[in-house]
Amino acid sequence: MMKYNFDEIIDRKNTNSMNTDGFREFMFKGRENLSFAYKDDEWIRMWIADMDFATPPEIIEAIRTRLDQRIFGYSQVFDPNYYVALSNWTERMYDWTFPKEYLVTSPGIIPALYELCEYICKPDEKVLIVTPSYAFFKSAVEFNHLELVCSKLKNENGHYTINYDDLEAKAKDPKVVLCIFCNPHNPTGRLWKEEELRRVGEICLRNHVWIISDEIHCDLLRSGLSHTPFAKLFPQSDRIVTCMAPSKTFNMAGLMFSNVIIPNQELRELWLRRHYSFKNPLSIAATQAAYEHGQQWHQELLQYLDGNFKFTDAFLSQYLPEAQFKIPEATYLAWINISSYIPGEEDLTGLFAAHAGVLLEDGSMFVDNGQGYIRLNLACPRAVLKEGLQRIAAFLNSYRDPSLAGTAAAT
Numbered sequence: 001m002m003k004y005n006f007d008e009i010i011d012r013k014n015t016n017s018m019n020t021d022g023f024r025e026f027m028f029k030g031r032e033n034l035s036f037a038y039k040d041d042e043w044i045r046m047w048i049a050d051m052d053f054a055t056p057p058e059i060i061e062a063i064r065t066r067l068d069q070r071i072f073g074y075s076q077v078f079d080p081n082y083y084v085a086l087s088n089w090t091e092r093m094y095d096w097t098f099p100k101e102y103l104v105t106s107p108g109i110i111p112a113l114y115e116l117c118e119y120i121c122k123p124d125e126k127v128l129i130v131t132p133s134y135a136f137f138k139s140a141v142e143f144n145h146l147e148l149v150c151s152k153l154k155n156e157n158g159h160y161t162i163n164y165d166d167l168e169a170k171a172k173d174p175k176v177v178l179c180i181f182c183n184p185h186n187p188t189g190r191l192w193k194e195e196e197l198r199r200v201g202e203i204c205l206r207n208h209v210w211i212i213s214d215e216i217h218c219d220l221l222r223s224g225l226s227h228t229p230f231a232k233l234f235p236q237s238d239r240i241v242t243c244m245a246p247s248k249t250f251n252m253a254g255l256m257f258s259n260v261i262i263p264n265q266e267l268r269e270l271w272l273r274r275h276y277s278f279k280n281p282l283s284i285a286a287t288q289a290a291y292e293h294g295q296q297w298h299q300e301l302l303q304y305l306d307g308n309f310k311f312t313d314a315f316l317s318q319y320l321p322e323a324q325f326k327i328p329e330a331t332y333l334a335w336i337n338i339s340s341y342i343p344g345e346e347d348l349t350g351l352f353a354a355h356a357g358v359l360l361e362d363g364s365m366f367v368d369n370g371q372g373y374i375r376l377n378l379a380c381p382r383a384v385l386k387e388g389l390q391r392i393a394a395f396l397n398s399y400r401d402p403s404l405a406g407t408a409a410a411t
């Protein structure tokens with residue numbers, strides 16, 4: 001019996017939500033005046049990675065308790081129970097912890113990436129990533145006027161693996177000093193195996209390349225799978241920075257609170273000198289509550305997401321049999337090759353918005369190596385997911401065979 005209701009459809013209107021109000025500027029930059037046949041509340045939103053589920057009541061209760069204390073002055077994480085809550089979570093979930101002094105916090109992993117690129121790299125140096133990639137890895141590198149170096153993941157029928165020879169050839173460049181590595185991987189959903197992480201780590205460390213392991217998706221796995229923190233495999237190294245957060249796991253990205261684990265003392269002291277140290281007290285309370293009381297909600301969330309992925313897999317097999325999709329090991333994101341239906345370099349995001357009323361991100365939004373793909377956020381009530389998939393199938397089938405225009409996929 002599920003304690004939490006993930007089928008509840010919650011109105012996010014008038015909440016200043018990027019998901020509902022920010023899509024034009026983010027996805028149609030320079031085309032904001034595009035008119036669509038869909039009113040704002042008619043969209044099926046499958047683009048930005050936050051969830052359409054209520055944040056756990058235990059977290060909301062902790063925020064309410066802090067609100068009732070009615071003064072919200074300058075705050076930092078002084079309560080030792082914050083580290084206890086986080087390290088208990090990492091111990092239980094990943095069989096890994098770290099010394100308390102390694103822990104700093106950031107108002108997000110994106111800002112942490114921007115800062116760490118500046119602190120680790122000199123202006124003429126380079127940063128290595130694998131592609132396809134979350135686009136803000138590129139933004140963080142280029143904001144710091146650093147050169148981005150990309151190593152394409154190998155794609156064998158939709159299964160992505162690392163091209164170690166290519167990665168090593170690029171890591172050998174003495175100007176490459178940092179690798180930002182997404183573990184687990186957005187957008188492909190790969191949950192890297194220990195031996196894959198070891199090979200990447202050995203290549204980077206023997207070539208004096210720092211690693212930032214962005215592990216924001218590490219609690220969003222298919223049931224039965226477990227995450228390996230990159231730093232767990234290299235306890236002797238202090239060149240691996242780990243970024244984790246409750247934001248993806250518990251749908252609280254707007255509270256802007258992330259954990260950054262910096263074992264290297266010099267880098268950590270630079271961070272502490274340069275980083276603005278005050279925090280939102282509501283975010284501190286929410287994050288500590290997530291790790292102290294979020295376990296059951298988290299387990300039920302994973303079960304519900306398993307169901308959404310199984311539903312999507314069956315739907316695509318039946319109504320879009322030429323789409324290439326594998327249920328990913330991690331994330332709540334479906335990475336689907338639809339090039340059989342729409343070959344070439346079309347503006348897939350624009351087409352689906354205009355003709356299906358579905359907001360989604362296409363492969364061109366993931367730096368490189370994503371052509372022909374769309375990415376769907378499946379972290380929504382199943383009824384919404386079904387409507388989105390039906391609209392996608394109707395559009396793709398009619399795109400290829402106009403005589404089918406207007407026929408929705410069977411319910």
Ligand SMILES: Cc1ncc(COP(=O)(O)O)c(C/N=C2\CONC2=O)c1O
Nearest residue numbers: 048049108109110111134186214216253
């Ligand atoms: C790999 C990765 N790192 C960092 C972030 C953002 O961290 P924050 O600054 O919020 O702490 C995201 C969010 N991914 C998103 C957000 O919308 N679409 C995505 O793919 C992400 O996928």
